[in-house]
Amino acid sequence: MAEAIKCATREAYGKALVELGEQNDKVLVLDADLAAATKTGMFKKAFPERFIDVGIAESNLMGVAAGLAATGHIVFASSFAMFAAGRAFEQVRNSIGYTHLNVKIGATHAGISVGEDGASHQCCEDIALMRSIPGMVVLNPADDVEARACVFAAAAHEGPVYMRFGRLAVPRVFDENYTFEIGKGAVLTEGTDVTIVATGLMVNEALMAAEALKGEGISVRVVNMATIKPIDRDILIDSAKKTGALVTAEEHSVLGGLGGAVTEVICETVPVPVLRVGVEDVFGKSGPAVELLHIYGLDAAHIAEKAKQAVALKG
Amino acid sequence: MEQATKQALQIFATKARMGVLDGVYHAKAGHPGGSLSICDVLSYLYNVRMHVEPKDPKMPDRDRLVLSKGHAAPALYAALALKGFFPVEDLKTLRKSDSYLQGHPNMDKVPGVDMSTGSLGQGISAAVGMALGAKLDKADYHVYAILGDGELQEGQVWEAAMFAGNHGLSNLTAIIDNNNLQIDGTMDEVNAPYPIAEKFQAFNWNTVEIDGHDFDALESAFAAADACKDKPTAIVMKTVKGKGVSFMENAVGWHGSAPNTEQYEQAMAQLNAALAELEA
Secondary structure: OOOOEEEHHHHHHHHHHHHHHHHHEEEEEOOOOOOOHHOOOHHHOHHHHEEEEOEEEEEEEHHHHHEEEEEEEOEEEEEEHHHHHOOOOOHHHHOOOOOOOOOEEEOEEEEEHHHHHHHHHHOOOOHHHHHHHOOOOEEOOHHHHHHHHHHHHHHHHOOEEEEEOOOOOEEOOOOOOOOOOOOOOEEEEOOOOEEEEEEHHHHHHHHHHHHHHHHHOHHHHHHHEOOEOOOOOOHHHHHHHHHOOOEEEEEEEEOOOOOHHHHHHHHHHHOOOOEEEEOOOOOOOOOOOOOHHHHHOOOHHHHHHHHHHHHOOOO | HHHHHHHHHHHHHHHHHHHHHHHHHOOOOOOOHHHHHHHHHHHHHHHOOOOOOOOOOOOOOEEEEEEOHHHHHHHHHHHHHHHHOOOOOHHHOOOOOOOOOOOOOOOOOOOOOOOOOOOOOHHHHHHHHHHHHHHHHOOOOOOEEEOOOHHHHHHHHHHHHHHHHHHHOOOOEEEEEEEOOOOOHHHHOOOOOOOHHHHHHHHEEEEEEEEEEOOOHHHHHHHHHHHHOOOOEEEEEOOOOOOOOOHHHHHHHHOOOOOOOHHHHHHHHHHHHHHHHHHO
C-alpha cells in the first residue's frame, strides 16, 4: 500500500473530469450551483464552453442531462448526493434510468462525513435509492486513485452511472498499479476467519481493523467493493465459502446499501452470518467529520468488534 | 393556408382521432380527452413542420418532438402510425402486455418517439437539453415539446422555462395544450396556472396565443416562432378537451377513461362522418 497521502474523492472527481475533457470533446459537465464544492469548477475553468450551470434546480439538471445525452453527448451531472439521488430521484429514475441514457451522475458530499452542515445534507440513503433503479451502475470509490478510475470507467460505460464521492480528505489506499473494472470486487488482504466487505472511506478502516484483529489471532479477508451495482456475486460467494462469515462496512445507512446488497446475495446462495456496519437508521448531526465517523460507529474499532461477533456466530 | 392543404391536415387529424379511439377502446384504458385536443397540432407538426424520416426514426438531424404530457400517447402513436413509422393496425394493441405501444411514450420501444415521458414536468427539461445539445453541436434541428396546462403546476416546468429563457434557446418551441381541464376538475377548481403566456414572457420567452384547432392560426404561430431568433417560443393553444367527439368535448370525466362499445361506435360514427365530409 502507498504512503498516507490524503485527498477527497470529490477532488479526484474534478481532476479526472478535466483529464477526460481533454481526451473526449463529447464530454459535457453540468452542475446545480455547487461547482466549487463538487469540484466540477475545475472542468468549468478548463472547458467553459462545455460546462453548464443550471442553477439550484436539480430536477431540471437531470432532465437537461437526459436531453443532452439523447443528442449524443456524454453528460456528467453533479450535485450533492442529497439532491442528486434524493431530491431528483424520480427524474433520475424516469428520465435517465428508464431511458438508459448516457448520463453519469457525480454525487459528492455523500454520507455522514459532510460534517458540520448536519443531517439535512448528510445523505446516507443514496446507494439504496440508486441501486433500486434497473440498470443503474452504482460506484463508491475508496480513495482518489479509485475515484479517478471510476470516472474513466463510467465514461466508457454506455448508460447511466451513479458515482458517490466524499467531501472529506481520506487516506490513499491504492497505488499507481491499481486497476478498476465495473462489477468487480477485489481482495485486498487474504484471511480465513471472516471477510470484511467494505466500500468508500470504510475500506481504509477495514484494512486497519484487519490489522488489529491479526494481533488477536483472527485472520481477516478484506474485500473492496467499489461497485455496489452490479454487485460482484462471485467474490461474495467465494468469501462466504472460504471464511464462513461476513461483515459489511459502508458510510451509508445499514438499510439498503452495501449491507443490503451483500445480504441479498449471501442469503440466497451460501447463508452464513452477515453483520452490517453503517449508519443505524438514524439521521446524523453537525460536527467535525472525523468525530462524527466515530460517533456513528464508522471506524476500524467498530468494524473489528462486529467481525468478532460474526466469527462467534459461525456454526 | 391553401384550402387543399388545410383539408389534408384536417383529414390527417380526423384519422388520428380515430386512432386515439381505436387505441383507448381496445386497451379499455387510456386518456382520450387530452389526446383528442392535440390531434390538430400533431397533424400540423408532422405534415408541415417536422423534418422526420419514418424509415430512419433516429436520423441525427431530425427535428425532435417530446410529448411532455405523455398521457396523450394515443395521439402521438396515431400520428406516427399515419406517417408510416409503424402499422396503423398496431394502434389497437395500445397498452397490451405483448405490445410495444406502452401506456406512456417509450423511446426505446416505439419508432419515432424521441423521449420517454409520462411523469409530468420531465419532458420539457429533456427537450431543453436536446435544444441545448443542438446549439452546442451547431446543428440546425428544432425541438418541440407539448405540455398540458395542468402540467404547468409541476415546478420542474418552470425550472426548465427559466433555464431555456436565459439560454435563448430559439430552437425550442413549447406548445401548451390549454384545454382548461385536469383530472380533478377545471383549472380554476384545482390550481389555475393562469395567466400562462405572461408567465413564459416573464421567463424571457416569446409567446403566441392561438386557437389550437385552427390551422391558419397554427401556421402563423409557428411562423412567429421561426421569426424569433433569440428566445424560445411558447405557443399557448386554447383547445377543447375531447375535440371531435361530441360527448367527450369539455367533459372532465373523459380525461382518463375508455369508451364502452356503444360509446366507441358512436364516436367512430361521428369521426367517420366528419371524414366523409372532408373527403367529399
